[in-house]
Amino acid sequence: MxxxxxxxxxxxxxxxxxxxxxxxxxxxxxxxxxxxxxxxxxxxxxxxxxxxxxPGIIDQHVHITGGGGEQGPISRIPEIMFSKIVEAGVTTVVGVLGFDSITRSIAGLLAKARGLEAEGITTYIYTGSYGSPTETLTGRVLTDIALLDKVIGVGEIAIADYRSNHPSLQDLRTLASEANAGGMLGAKAGVLHLHVGDGEEGLQSLFRLVEESDFPINMFVPTHINRNATLFDQGIEFLKRGGQIDLTAGETKGYSVAKALAMLVAQGINLEKVTVSSDGNGSASNEGGISNIGQLFNDIRACVLENNLQLSMVIKTVTLNPARILKLYPQKGxxxxxxxxxxxxxxxxxxxxxxxxxxxxxxxxxxxxxxxxxxxx
Structure with missing residues (x-):
């Protein structure tokens, strides 16, 4: 007991x-x-x-039903197993669908989340996929968030990526409206979780959305912000405007998590609105072709052991900060x-x-x- x-x-x-x-x-x-x-x-x-x-790690971006598929059926990544998650120090996970909404579904994502929770961790999911109009279970983002207990927002909606359908400003405005209303009705975070690719547009559509609407800026969570220098600079600007950003573990072409956090600290930026996630079980450019959920923990260790950042500051990016953004605090984080x-x-x-x-x-x-x-x- x-x-x-x-x-x-x-x-x-x-x-x-x-x-x-x-x-x-x-x-x-x-x-x-x-x-x-x-x-x-x-x-x-x-x-x-x-x-x-x-506190146990909160990983807010994991392809629990498997990612990939960009190179055909053979590239479909299998579902993640319980032991892989917990050996990464993760006790709470948020599942995402990602690019493949043809052979994967929100129903499958929800079922996998329920299975993992029955095995012993806490799980949530985002409704939606790369595209817009995006995938849902009930037919609307609003009702998925308001009525389905595990759905806490919509994502990952892709912008600045050739694999997306390049949502217009009106498309993003509609998604934000649905997410915001669903969050209010369901007492959820109602976040819009945005996959940001390597496209030249970067965060420009998000800046325009915030400038031309009255949506609360803290409902937007752009991820993969450390994938290149230009996007990272835009992320810093978004932080200065009161927004929040999510870094991705295991980044090798842009800035590593340790490098990115060190740069933010050097510029005197408060990290309370900075989070880190793994993109675990998604497609990657490494030899195996799969993002390792354990890289999140490895990057946190590197921040402390190799870059001499304070543990109390770094650990917040995977505990307290995501818990507050996702409205899980003080239950989690x-x-x-x-x-x-x-x-x-x-x-x-x-x-x-x-x-x-x-x-x-x-x-x-x-x-x-x-x-x-x-x-x-």
Whole structure:
């Protein structure tokens, strides 16, 4: 019933110093300098001495049903497995459909999300796909968001990409209207999650949309912003206007996550509206042709170990910041009494995963999944 994490250096994600954390079933119920196991019944004690204790990672851009398809049927990427997600330190995932809305569907995305949640993590999805009019389950973005519990926004809608159908400003305005209204009616984030390609237009259509409408700027989440220097500069401008941006892990042609965050910090930009996601299980230009969800965790480690950025600042880009943008805070993205028991415990010396707890259950020990999905060996 109870789990007691003893003597860990807690980042909630702000630095709290050495604390004990008491979990009851799937919730955090207490955080103190000392909690005595002798006062508890049916308690499992986890020694976290010489460890850093953080919220579980929120990955807001994962192709859970598989991405790809751009090179024909053989390039369709299989569904992601539960163990791959948790071994990446991820306890909450948001599924996206992406380019292929012919052999994939919102119904399949929703079913996969429900399956992963039954296996032990928290899941949400975006309705929609690259195109516009975009894919939905109920026939409208608005009703998908308002009525389907797992749908928290629309995306990834592609702009500045030859694979998109180049949505007009009116198309984007309609999508934003539907997402905004659906979010209001369903008490959801109602975000418009935008895939931004390498096209020359970059973020220009988003700038025009914000300038020529009254939509709240914080409902727009443009991703892949670190894919080239010009787009990154536009992302900085969007931040300065009050917007938010999402960086993609594993970027090799533009700026790495560590480089991009270091550049933002050097310019004195507050990172509270900057997030990082993996694009996991989507198509990639690497040898395997698949984006590795684990690259997100690798990039976060590199920010601290190789670029000397503060862990409390970097970890927010994959915990507190996405939780606030997606309106999951304080249930997710933090270590607070009453929050979900999603906890990432890292070894202090090398930031490798010592334990990962998802919804109160230990799912990873010493970097290996101790719980696997229904159809995993």
């Amino acid at each position: 109870f789990k007691l994490l003893k003597n860990g250096h807690c980042f909630a994600p702000d630095d709290m110093g050495i604390k004990d954390i008491l979990l009851a079933n799937d919730k955090i119920c207490d955080i103190k300098e000392e909690i005595l196991a002798a006062n508890l019944w049916d308690v499992e004690v986890i020694d976290c001495q010489h460890c850093l204790v953080c 933090c270590l607070l009494p009453g929050s979900d028991a999603d906890i990432l415990v890292l070894k202090e010396n090398d930031l490798s995963i010592y334990r990962l707890i998802a919804r109160g259950q230990v799912v990873v020990e010493d970097q290996k999944a101790v719980k696997k999905g229904k159809y995993e060996n």
